[in-house]
Amino acid sequence: MQVKLHVQKMVCEGCENRLINALKEIKGVEKVTANYQIEEVVVQLKNKELLEKVIKKIEDLDFLVVGEKDE
Amino acid sequence: MNKTTLQVSGMTCSACSLGLEKYIKKQKHIIDVEVNLILQTVAITYERPLTKKDLMRFVKEAGFSCDAKKNKSLSWKAFFFFLFLGLFLMYISMGHMFHLLVPDFINKETHPLNYALFLFIATIPFLFYGKDILQSGIKNLLHKTSNMDTLITFGVIVNFLYSLSELVSLYKGNIASVNNLYFESSAFILLFVKLGRLIDTENKSKAVDSLQNLVTMTPKEGRIIKEEKEYVIPINEINVHDHVMVKPGEVFPVDGIVIDGKSHVNEAFLTGESLPVLKEKKSEVLAGSMNLEGVLTYEALKVGKDSMISHITKLVMNAFTKKTSLEKNVDKISRFFVPFIITMASIFFVFHLAFHDLETAIASFVTTLVVACPCALGLATPLALVVTIGNLSKKGIFVKNSEALENLPKIKNILLDKTGTITTGEISLVHSHVKKDEALTYLCSLEKNSTHPIGVALQKESRPVVTVKNFKNHPGFGIEGKIGNTVYYAGSTKFLKTFALKNPYTKEEKDYLAKGYMIVYLFSKKEVLGLFALRDTLKKDIVKTLDNLQKDYQLCMITGDNEVTAKVIASEVHISKVFAEVTPEEKEELVINHAPALMIGDGINDAPALKAATVGVSVFGGSDVSADSSDIVFLKEDITLLQTLFHVSKKTIKIIKENLFWAFFYNLIMIPLASGFLPITLNPMIASLAMTFSSITVALNSLRLRK
Numbered sequence: 014m015q016v017k018l019h020v021q022k023m024v025c026e027g028c029e030n031r032l033i034n035a036l037k038e039i040k041g042v043e044k045v046t047a048n049y050q051i052e053e054v055v056v057q058l059k060n061k062e063l064l065e066k067v068i069k070k071i072e073d074l075d076f077l078v079v080g081e082k083d084e
Numbered sequence: 085m086n087k088t089t090l091q092v093s094g095m096t097c098s099a100c101s102l103g104l105e106k107y108i109k110k111q112k113h114i115i116d117v118e119v120n121l122i123l124q125t126v127a128i129t130y131e132r133p134l135t136k137k138d139l140m141r142f143v144k145e146a147g148f149s150c151d152a153k154k155n156k157s158l159s160w161k162a163f164f165f166f167l168f169l170g171l172f173l174m175y176i177s178m179g180h181m182f183h184l185l186v187p188d189f190i191n192k193e194t195h196p197l198n199y200a201l202f203l204f205i206a207t208i209p210f211l212f213y214g215k216d217i218l219q220s221g222i223k224n225l226l227h228k229t230s231n232m233d234t235l236i237t238f239g240v241i242v243n244f245l246y247s248l249s250e251l252v253s254l255y256k257g258n259i260a261s262v263n264n265l266y267f268e269s270s271a272f273i274l275l276f277v278k279l280g281r282l283i284d285t286e287n288k289s290k291a292v293d294s295l296q297n298l299v300t301m302t303p304k305e306g307r308i309i310k311e312e313k314e315y316v317i318p319i320n321e322i323n324v325h326d327h328v329m330v331k332p333g334e335v336f337p338v339d340g341i342v343i344d345g346k347s348h349v350n351e352a353f354l355t356g357e358s359l360p361v362l363k364e365k366k367s368e369v370l371a372g373s374m375n376l377e378g379v380l381t382y383e384a385l386k387v388g389k390d391s392m393i394s395h396i397t398k399l400v401m402n403a404f405t406k407k408t409s410l411e412k413n414v415d416k417i418s419r420f421f422v423p424f425i426i427t428m429a430s431i432f433f434v435f436h437l438a439f440h441d442l443e444t445a446i447a448s449f450v451t452t453l454v455v456a457c458p459c460a461l462g463l464a465t466p467l468a469l470v471v472t473i474g475n476l477s478k479k480g481i482f483v484k485n486s487e488a489l490e491n492l493p494k495i496k497n498i499l500l501d502k503t504g505t506i507t508t509g510e511i512s513l514v515h516s517h518v519k520k521d522e523a524l525t526y527l528c529s530l531e532k533n534s535t536h537p538i539g540v541a542l543q544k545e546s547r548p549v550v551t552v553k554n555f556k557n558h559p560g561f562g563i564e565g566k567i568g569n570t571v572y573y574a575g576s577t578k579f580l581k582t583f584a585l586k587n588p589y590t591k592e593e594k595d596y597l598a599k600g601y602m603i604v605y606l607f608s609k610k611e612v613l614g615l616f617a618l619r620d621t622l623k624k625d626i627v628k629t630l631d632n633l634q635k636d637y638q639l640c641m642i643t644g645d646n647e648v649t650a651k652v653i654a655s656e657v658h659i660s661k662v663f664a665e666v667t668p669e670e671k672e673e674l675v676i677n678h679a680p681a682l683m684i685g686d687g688i689n690d691a692p693a694l695k696a697a698t699v700g701v702s703v704f705g706g707s708d709v710s711a712d713s714s715d716i717v718f719l720k721e722d723i724t725l726l727q728t729l730f731h732v733s734k735k736t737i738k739i740i741k742e743n744l745f746w747a748f749f750y751n752l753i754m755i756p757l758a759s760g761f762l763p764i765t766l767n768p769m770i771a772s773l774a775m776t777f778s779s780i781t782v783a784l785n786s787l788r789l790r791k
Contacts, residue, residue: 027095027100028100028103030150031100031103031146031147032147034144034147034148034149035144035145035146035147035149038144038145046223048223064244073107073110074103074107074146075102075103075106075107075148
């Protein structure tokens with residue numbers, strides 16, 4: 014399932030990359046994209062339970078997860 | 085307890101390095117983490133259950149990768165591999181045009197299909213090589229923003245797909261299609277863009293290396309107190325629990341907790357908090373923050389030269405990662421240019437489709453896109469700036485803010501501080517008139533805590549000193565401190581005038597000032613205790629330097645010092661415009677009123693003016709506060725560097741303009757040719773060659789700045 018998150022505190026492409034690299038390390042995360050200009054992180058997860066892990070990881074890295082983005 | 089240093093790659097900004105530091109610190113059994121953005125290393129102190137493998141895992145979890153050095157040489161190896169592959173590709177593709185020997189089974193004339201397949205297969209690795217560019221271009225397209233990568237991606241993909249469709253048509257039996265294959269163009273476009281980026285990174289790291297060397301060669305020191313005596317020692321010799329003393333305008337060398345004194349501290353570069361923070365007994369102080377008006381003695385808690393180097397690292401990193409206004413313009417242009425070019429190319433496409441055929445239409449569409457690719461534009465400015473900054477650092481000029489280089493040609497006025505900038509600041513006490521014998525002792529005791537050149541001069545008078553409590557610095561006026569039960573003040577005539585006291589030395593003052601001496605008064609709330617006359621010397625080569633600068637710029641002297649003294653010194657260096665007895669705030673106002681202005685100074689009193697100036701220059705030996713507020717710092721005692729600075733910046737701007745010209749020139753004259761409206765037509769191959777030439781021209785032109 015795909016989840017779109019509103020993530021703040023990414024300041025450059027470097028931040029995007031490291032967020033993507035870090036999330037990719039989590040088992041069950043199939044695809045990750047990030048864009049700091051629109052403050053968005055999109056993840057493709059195997060199951061819904063992983064979302065909590067993903068959000069915790071993003072916050073561990075010192076970014077701010079504001080919430081989910083609706084279509 | 086173990087300590088290890090890992091090489092980390094992927095850190096591009098201070099947010100990233102801070103993020104890494106915080107993430108690792110959170111892990112169990114981690115004692116300490118120090119990240120160095122410039123060296124791309126992280127030093128970790130940790131406890132037993134953890135191994136180096138675990139640490140590397142943490143780095144990976146944080147989103148980075150280890151083994152950075154390997155990556156760099158790998159990048160170049162990859163480039164050369166693809167360069168040879170590309171040349172081989174080109175040979176096979178165009179060999180027949182020059183009657184070169186080509187293996188029969190992939191010969192264009194005899195085995196067109198094999199030829200086409202070969203080109204197709206040989207180009208695919210290039211798509212992987214340029215994967216990052218393509219991904220970035222596509223991503224931007226999806227988000228409806230566009231940068232250079234978008235244009236390149238567009239050109240490469242359309243070109244590749246078109247060539248692929250011609251390959252299919254060839255397979256179906258249409259022999260003529262073999263002439264419409266442009267696979268090598270895609271390969272070469274990606275190759276050259278990668279080259280441009282490699283050169284950019286290479287130059288940046290070379291310049292950073294030379295700066296790093298320069299910076300670590302200028303030793304940074306701290307002042308410790310042992311058994312009532314002061315010792316100035318290199319920072320890395322300060323140990324935990326040492327008592328460190330910091331005077332006004334100085335930077336804290338190490339972290340610690342205040343034992344004695346009271347002052348305000350600027351922690352802006354660490355916390356972003358621009359309001360000064362009050363520090364007194366038991367307050368925590370941080371390495372790299374700036375002490376403002378008081379004297380503090382504190383116990384060192386966290387030491388290591390890395391804490392000071394990280395301060396300088398931040399300065400250096402800012403010089404490189406901050407986008408200059410020229411670079412921002414290039415981004416702006418790209419944002420227009422890209423849609424514009426796509427529109428133009430589409431117009432040509434439609435036109436050719438209407439009046440000629442699909443093939444011509446597609447060829448001109450692709451050619452237009454390729455030929456308009458402004459890759460050289462992306463190189464033009466950064467390359468020139470980076471080469472210049474590296475060159476200047478070798479000469480002893482540290483450019484903290486690359487925007488300053490662009491602003492230098494705009495300067496009309498140069499405002500110079502007097503003491504320490506025009507004069508050496510090596511002042512000697514020549515005469516004293518005192519009411520009590522102790523006056524000179526009291527004065528020296530007070531001045532012991534001052535970093536003003538006058539204070540430093542009086543410290544040289546080796547006299548037994550007495551204890552001073554509650555020291556305070558009043559910028560632009562003087563200092564105060566309590567000796568015994570009385571508060572004493574030392575400062576300029578201006579300072580004295582703010583207290584309604586009777587001055588018995590007015591005649592002596594007048595005489596000394598007329599001779600260009602500097603005057604310091606010692607007084608209490610009740611009476612004037614002494615007048616002291618000091619003499620300063622002009623800097624070597626100052627007259628010659630200023631005479632040369634007078635030809636192109638309006639020079640003014642601005643000083644907090646006495647007007648008569650100032651005028652005497654000014655006339656010695658042929659400056660006619662003098663603003664004397666100004667406070668730091670007034671200096672700032674003057675700088676703003678004289679914009680576009682270059683301000684050059686050294687003291688704490690110059691900091692606001694240096695910050696407000698179009699270009700702020702801090703001379704060698706200046707206070708840390710002034711260095712922090714300036715755009716440019718001189719790392720050598722040599723006032724002629726000011727001339728060098730203007731001269732080099734003029735050259736740089738000229739070369740940047742030339743670069744931009746060449747970057748655009750090739751592209752612009754090629755667009756009409758690519759349109760197919762003119763008798764001479766282009767194919768994407770020649771188009772990408774032209775693009776390469778523009779990049780090479782820009783690179784070679786920028787290297788002219790190396791001298």
